[in-house]
Amino acid sequence: MTDEREIRADLSQCLGRLWRFGMILSFRSDVALALVEATCVHALEHAPLLIGSSRLDCWLFSTLHSIWQTKVTIRDENSEMRVMDNAVLRRVTALPDEYRAAVFLAYVEDMSYPEVAEVLVVPISTVISRLAAARVMLAESADIAKAPGFAETPILVDRPA
Numbered sequence: 001m002t003d004e005r006e007i008r009a010d011l012s013q014c015l016g017r018l019w020r021f022g023m024i025l026s027f028r029s030d031v032a033l034a035l036v037e038a039t040c041v042h043a044l045e046h047a048p049l050l051i052g053s054s055r056l057d058c059w060l061f062s063t064l065h066s067i068w069q070t071k072v073t074i075r076d077e078n079s080e081m082r083v084m085d086n087a088v089l090r091r092v093t094a095l096p097d098e099y100r101a102a103v104f105l106a107y108v109e110d111m112s113y114p115e116v117a118e119v120l121v122v123p124i125s126t127v128i129s130r131l132a133a134a135r136v137m138l139a140e141s142a143d144i145a146k147a148p149g150f151a152e153t154p155i156l157v158d159r160p161a
Contacts, residue, residue, distance in 0.1 A: 007047050022034075029109065113131075
């Protein structure tokens with residue numbers, strides 16, 4: 001980097017990539033946005049140190065990850081709940097794309113069924129059907145997780161016929 005203006009320009013080009021990384025870590029758009037904001041603030045505060053750095057993107061990803069780890073450590077008071085959340089998250093991410101998208105929009109983004117239908121360009125009845133099927137798949141995968149000898153590996157859910 002040659003100067004602070006170039007750092008600001010490069011930073012703005014990384015925002016989308018940083019947000020996606022925040023989503024991968026947190027699975028929540030509001031948390032991902034907060035992580036990106038904190039990372040940008042940190043980068044701007046340390047801009048003089050970054051002048052001459054060749055890989056600003058690596059530094060930004062590392063900073064975002066450090067901020068995430070700090071927040072996870074701080075909120076780690078209820079680790080049992082976090083373990084349950086992670087187990088649910090593994091099962092949700094194992095859902096087929098169309099079901100996972102409907103679950104994410106309805107339950108994470110708190111969109112109404114008509115809004116989900118509009119985003120996915122499907123009828124409301126399809127949204128209702130996908131959410132019902134996703135709940136069944138999640139319930140079935142939860143039963144499998146409770147079975148004796150179940151390993152802590154991601155659960156693969158077959159697509160319904």
